[in-house]
Amino acid sequence: MSNTFSFKGIGTIWEIEIYSPINPTQLEYLEELIKKRVELFEQTYSRFRPDSFINSALMQIGAVKLPPDAEKLFTLYKELYTATGGLFTPLIGQVLVEAGYDKEYSLIPKTLHTPPAWEDTADLSYPFINIKKSATYDFGAAGKGLLIDIVSQIIIEQGFPEFCIDAGKDILLYSSKPIRIGLENPLDFKEAIGVVTLSKGSICASAGSRRSWGPYHHIINPKTLTSPNKILATWVIAKEALLADALSTCLFLVPAEKLTPYFSFEYLTLYEDNSIEKSSSFSSELFFK
């Protein structure tokens, strides 16, 4: 009897496993609910869809009412924007487009321009955002994390407290027994550099190695207009996937000390020379040379 399903959404593969007892009809119903919710999310936040909310509503000058799921996303983006001194910003959208990470995936870099400061572009007063200057927003650094959390709420509300959500190897786990999770070697996906044991919480990773073209990868520093190249990958463990996902990108932009006073998380950073830096409670079995 199956307790898993898999589908494609927001450009990645989702694998959901329900550990709580579930019958085939319930499983099928749950899958439909989740797929619909993922589709709605993509219509709202995708930078790759011309008709998405962020590509239409946020492009016009004036006040806009944000969707209900935007509060946590915008609030966290604002907090991280402050904590990173403006390096973690949704206004990176234009820079990514200029670098070639555009709707057509042209991957042909043009001249890059420093993105505007958030405060010059929009005032946020949830549920409203007042757009002062039209700009290209990109929520790619935390959007997947938010969606994982939203999906987890659906599963819990349907009466299944134990499950695992794996969205392109970013994971949220609610399990009574610990699961061994390998830390994928960003230079060789057949390998792991260590193992983390987790039963409740989220682990999200970012790596520059895979989505790279020319001198760029999907993370670009808005001040230097370059992709950080000293870090190979980061892993963050946090209670929610939204935070874990966002912080895994932040660690490419600022030292962990800038983030630890404000957020509760554990992390591991892998540098280009294969050396590592990690928080003291990132409990893992690591494979050393």
Added chain:
Amino acid sequence: MNSKTTGLLVIALIVAIGLGIFAFSDKTNKETPPASPKTVEVRQVTTSYKDGVYEQLGDYTSPAGAEQIDVKLTLKNGVITESEVTPKAEKPISKMKQEAFAKEYKSSVIGKNINDLQLGKIAGASLTPKGFNDALEKIKAQAKTV
């Protein structure tokens, strides 16, 4: 202190002695590296030690006087899974030597085959949007025909 930690203190001291020799060594002789501390540790820890994190200060005497260095080891199933050296010296030359040693000592990880690890899940970033992958393939194909 139980006998297990005492055993490890000995190891920590071996590390410190290695460093002491390094600190003593003449400047013209600086290419002589300290004995690899990791190799020493692995050979020493062959009996059953309790899993855990052990931290000790190692004492040694440098030409400038008494110095200390902090050595932290994590043991699992009798194997050191992690180690960290923290400089404690205050005298400038010793401080410099210890910092250089700690930097050199910084742990480097290696990959192990996923199939050998009995994993429930993989956390990573290798799955990328199809559009991106398609674009990369196109670019590669173009590059070949030029």
